[in-house]
Amino acid sequence: MGAPDLKLWLHSWSCFEEISVKITDAEVFVTCPGRNFVTLKISTDEGVYGLGDATLNGRELAVASYLSDHLIPCLIGRDPFQTEDVWQYLYRGAYWRRGPVTMTAIAAVDMALWDIKGKALKTPVYNLLGGQSRTGVMVYGHANGRDIEETAEEVAKYQELGYLAIRAQSGIPGLPSTYGVAKDKLYYEPAEKGLPPENAWSTEKYLLHVPKLFEALRLKFGDDLHLLHDVHHRLTPIEAARLGKSLEPYHLFWLEDAVTAELQEGFRIIRQHTTTPLAVGEVFNSIWDAHILIQEQLIDYLRMTVVHGGGLTHLKKIAALAEIYHVRTGCHGATDLSPVAMAAALHFDISVNNFGIQEYMRHTKETDEVFPHSYSFKGGYLHPGDAPGLGVDYDEKLADKFPYERAYLPVNRKLDGTMFNW
Numbered sequence: 137m138g139a140p141d142l143k144l145w146l147h148s149w150s151c152f153e154e155i156s157v158k159i160t161d162a163e164v165f166v167t168c169p170g171r172n173f174v175t176l177k178i179s180t181d182e183g184v185y186g187l188g189d190a191t192l193n194g195r196e197l198a199v200a201s202y203l204s205d206h207l208i209p210c211l212i213g214r215d216p217f218q219t220e221d222v223w224q225y226l227y228r229g230a231y232w233r234r235g236p237v238t239m240t241a242i243a244a245v246d247m248a249l250w251d252i253k254g255k256a257l258k259t260p261v262y263n264l265l266g267g268q269s270r271t272g273v274m275v276y277g278h279a280n281g282r283d284i285e286e287t288a289e290e291v292a293k294y295q296e297l298g299y300l301a302i303r304a305q306s307g308i309p310g311l312p313s314t315y316g317v318a319k320d321k322l323y324y325e326p327a328e329k330g331l332p333p334e335n336a337w338s339t340e341k342y343l344l345h346v347p348k349l350f351e352a353l354r355l356k357f358g359d360d361l362h363l364l365h366d367v368h369h370r371l372t373p374i375e376a377a378r379l380g381k382s383l384e385p386y387h388l389f390w391l392e393d394a395v396t397a398e399l400q401e402g403f404r405i406i407r408q409h410t411t412t413p414l415a416v417g418e419v420f421n422s423i424w425d426a427h428i429l430i431q432e433q434l435i436d437y438l439r440m441t442v443v444h445g446g447g448l449t450h451l452k453k454i455a456a457l458a459e460i461y462h463v464r465t466g467c468h469g470a471t472d473l474s475p476v477a478m479a480a481a482l483h484f485d486i487s488v489n490n491f492g493i494q495e496y497m498r499h500t501k502e503t504d505e506v507f508p509h510s511y512s513f514k515g516g517y518l519h520p521g522d523a524p525g526l527g528v529d530y531d532e533k534l535a536d537k538f539p540y541e542r543a544y545l546p547v548n549r550k551l552d553g554t555m556f557n558w
């Protein structure tokens with residue numbers, strides 16, 4: 137063990153030594169290898185650096201500025217091992233608390249500090265979070281098609297790849313476009329260059345179609361395959377109750393984002409009418425978005441993720457509360473969360489007891505080249521690997537070849553033009 141390693145090792149085991157590791161610099165990178173990602177890199181006086189994902193799809197530069205203009209000046213000189221105090225400082229010290237931009241920026245710092253801690257202690261971060269509670273992290277893939285037949289073909293492809301759980305989204309007859317259905321054969325990528333594209337929506341057409349989709353999938357694939365569906369915030373509680381009831385014969389693994397969850401109590405109505413498991417929370421950014429849902433057991437899976445939910449430090453606490461109320465985790469993992477967030481999520485997933493499932497939408501080849509990582513997929517499971525820290529890196533030179541390009545999430549209007557939820 138060389139001198140710097142020894143210094144770090146001593147620091148990590150004896151917090152009263154005058155030896156101390158210090159944050160010396162932090163940089164924010166924005167790159168667009170097919171889609172935009174924001175990455176924070178925190179460097180220390182011992183040459184160890186940590187990475188954090190700071191990507192907020194469609195609002196990337198807001199987080200980049202929050203980090204560069206407001207948080208980074210407060211980090212220089214701090215001890216990266218003090219993850220709890222830094223988190224509290226950035227959360228309480230903001231005065232203007234919570235919100236997706238603030239909590240994504242705090243999450244990026246938190247991920248980077250845990251990465252530094254793991255690297256300094258030469259251990260994967262999961263060993264600092266309680267160790268491995270399971271041999272692998274069950275994931276679900278995204279199958280989608282323009283109609284039931286095409287969707288079923290895509291489900292079969294994911295089953296071929298070894299997935300044990302597959303989300304199915306299909307076009308809705310009579311609607312020109314809808315959430316979750318890719319334009320080409322690539323998996324669905326929710327970010328479009330230029331101004332926000334407009335989708336058209338009909339609740340009635342949707343409610344009539346989705347039960348037919350899952351009846352067909354159960355007929356074709358049988359009962360063992362875990363099937364999931366994302367409503368994507370587009371129903372009212374009683375409509376969601378109707379859909380949940382109509383899907384009970386097809387026993388979904390979960391029905392996601394049945395309604396927008398600003399009104400947490402709205403889930404009481406859904407719960408009264410259906411036993412279909414409910415998942416919500418990818419847009420949540422703190423425990424305050426979910427504490428009623430958890431404590432009243434109104435949901436079965438919480439979708440909050442490391443990058444938008446305040447980082448590992450906050451998500452660990454939320455998972456501990458959820459465990460008391462039989463709520464399991466189901467972290468968001470779409471392509472707009474970078475491999476840094478995926479790596480951090482896997483360290484969280486493999487360690488918490490009340491793990492449910494991890495979304496794994498797969499990134500493009502060019503994204504994986506910008507973010508080389510140690511996590512790997514096998515037989516329907518991901519494993520974070522045993523590299524120290526989070527096990528992911530960032531190729532700055534390659535990333536520079538992909539400059540930022542403004543992109544937006546679509547918007548959704550009802551057939552009469554009324555602005556609605558996408």
Ligand code: CS2
Nearest residue numbers: 193326366418469470472545
């Ligand atoms: C979706 C996402 O993965 C999911 O469950 O809800 O595709 C979501 O639309 C995007 O992450 C938004 O950026």
Ligand code: MG
Nearest residue numbers: 366392393418
């Ligand atoms: Mg979703």
